[in-house]
Amino acid sequence: MSLAITDITEKNILGFDKDKSKTKVVVAMSGGVDSSVVAALLKKEGYNVIGITLQLFDYGKIGKTKGTCCAGKDIYDAKKVCDQLEIKHEVFNYESIFKEEVIEKFADSYIKGETPIPCVDCNQTVKFRDLFKSAKNLDADALATGHYVKRIFNHSAMMYRPEDLSRDQSYFLFNTTQEQLDYLRFPLASLPKTKTRDIARDLKLQVANKPDSQDICFVPNGNYKTIVEKLRPESFVEGEIVDTKGRVLGKHNGIANFTIGQRKGIKLSSTDPFFVIKIDPKKNQVIIGSREELLVKTIHLKDINYLCNKKQLNGDFFVKVRSTGNLLECDVHEHGNTVTLSSGETGVSPGQACVFYKKDEFGMRVYGGGWIDRTEK
Numbered sequence: 074m075s076l077a078i079t080d081i082t083e084k085n086i087l088g089f090d091k092d093k094s095k096t097k098v099v100v101a102m103s104g105g106v107d108s109s110v111v112a113a114l115l116k117k118e119g120y121n122v123i124g125i126t127l128q129l130f131d132y133g134k135i136g137k138t139k140g141t142c143c144a145g146k147d148i149y150d151a152k153k154v155c156d157q158l159e160i161k162h163e164v165f166n167y168e169s170i171f172k173e174e175v176i177e178k179f180a181d182s183y184i185k186g187e188t189p190i191p192c193v194d195c196n197q198t199v200k201f202r203d204l205f206k207s208a209k210n211l212d213a214d215a216l217a218t219g220h221y222v223k224r225i226f227n228h229s230a231m232m233y234r235p236e237d238l239s240r241d242q243s244y245f246l247f248n249t250t251q252e253q254l255d256y257l258r259f260p261l262a263s264l265p266k267t268k269t270r271d272i273a274r275d276l277k278l279q280v281a282n283k284p285d286s287q288d289i290c291f292v293p294n295g296n297y298k299t300i301v302e303k304l305r306p307e308s309f310v311e312g313e314i315v316d317t318k319g320r321v322l323g324k325h326n327g328i329a330n331f332t333i334g335q336r337k338g339i340k341l342s343s344t345d346p347f348f349v350i351k352i353d354p355k356k357n358q359v360i361i362g363s364r365e366e367l368l369v370k371t372i373h374l375k376d377i378n379y380l381c382n383k384k385q386l387n388g389d390f391f392v393k394v395r396s397t398g399n400l401l402e403c404d405v406h407e408h409g410n411t412v413t414l415s416s417g418e419t420g421v422s423p424g425q426a427c428v429f430y431k432k433d434e435f436g437m438r439v440y441g442g443g444w445i446d447r448t449e450k
Contacts (some may be wrong), residue, residue: 087258088226089214093119098258099208100217101200102126102154102162104147106273106280107219109154111260113276115217116158123211124162126151127199129171130291150280157278165207167199174198176291180304183329186352187424190245190396191289197248205253215258222246223262225435230254232380232439234430237265244396247428247442248378301329312357314341317350317366325359328352334367334420348419367419369450372412374427374443381440383408391430391437394421394445400430400437409443421448 089096100112102124116122126148148164155162175194182189200218208216221240223233232254234241249257261269273281292300302309309327316322323341325331330338335349339361348367351360372394379386386409391400402415412427428442 087115087120087215094121096215097121097123097211097213098215098217099123099125099204099211099213101204101219102151103219103286104150104154104280104283105219105286106278106283107221107261107266107269109151109219109278109280110269110272110276111217111219112154112160113158113278114260114272116160117276122158122160123213124151124155124158124160125204125207126162126164127171127204128164128166128168129195129199130168130176150283153279165204167203170203171195171199171291176300177304179289179297180301180308182424183301183308184305184354185424186328186354188332188422189424190426191291192245193248193426196246201249201253201257205256208256216256217258217260219261220246220259221261221264221266222259222439223436224254224257224259226255230257231435233262233436234439235259235261236263240266243430243439244393244426244428244442247380247426247439249380250378251380254380298329305329310357312359314339314359314361317360317362322361328354328357328359331359333422364419368417369419369421369448370414370417371449372414372421372427372445373447373449374410374412375446377409377441377443379409379441386429386440389431390440391432392442393426393428393430394418395425405429409441421445423447 087096098115098120100108100115100122102108102112104126112122112124128148152162175191178194179189179191205216220242221235221237222243223235225231225233229251232243232246234243270281289297308329312325312328313321314323314325331349331352333349336346339347341347345363347361348364349359350362350366353360387405390403390405392403392412393400401418404413409429423445425445426442427445429440430437431440
């Protein structure tokens, strides 16, 4: 074992008071390098490891495209890694659940004028809720994944941003329940991605140089409109483009073609650029305006998930309102239901998540989050 691997495994003890060989760990294996390294490290440390891969949709109908996860070849890659590590590998067919809980909800969001995050729904339902149950049914002591988030246990498990902030996936995991977080393990929390690949190469894993997934797994070539138009054609009905005063400026070819903050595709001539300020699904209107009109300071949330005592979620916090966004200073009211941004932000869209963070002695802790329902200036 290389020094890098020794360092990592010493920092990621699973915390069970029994022999490693008697500690059963299910690893959620996507067929990528991260989950493969997790399985390899735990196996090398002496844990009883089982790899599970989820079949989430009909790969023949969707078609595998470069840069997506969870495709047919990924199942094959996961099996090959498990064979190499000499661990058991199982494939669970969750196609119907995935379609109902993720794909249908994704399409519905565009009818509502929202910008969805299907990866959060997938983590919340299929990967953690249903895979959690499957791991429990196998009498596993823990479920390990290749996500880059830190888990610290102090009476109960707490979630933190990882060491490598460029790989931070805490935004996508805000809806994890406390019960799930207590059961989950994230062995890559202290690793930069470059070190993960180094370990994969040291162990001669066949996926060591496999590209990371980039696109939404069920969206061919990154063109989400193809899926939405097939499932919800009513979201592509022609309607009006209006300004913030209600004046009709032109026509659009479907609200599903637009998201809050969008500039391209409006196709109206003007000396100053137009941005999508709001989408009104009831009137089938796209409201456009200036960049200044795009700025919001108050965000109203729904369906809050608490990874803390509910009473703690008041006062000064940081939030992220998009996966690639920066941490924003804010004041939190009503136990997380209302957020007032200190400096305002543009491009804040219903359907996206607002995730709460606060720094303590262990790092930047995730306190939970909610779904953006509406915004105010």
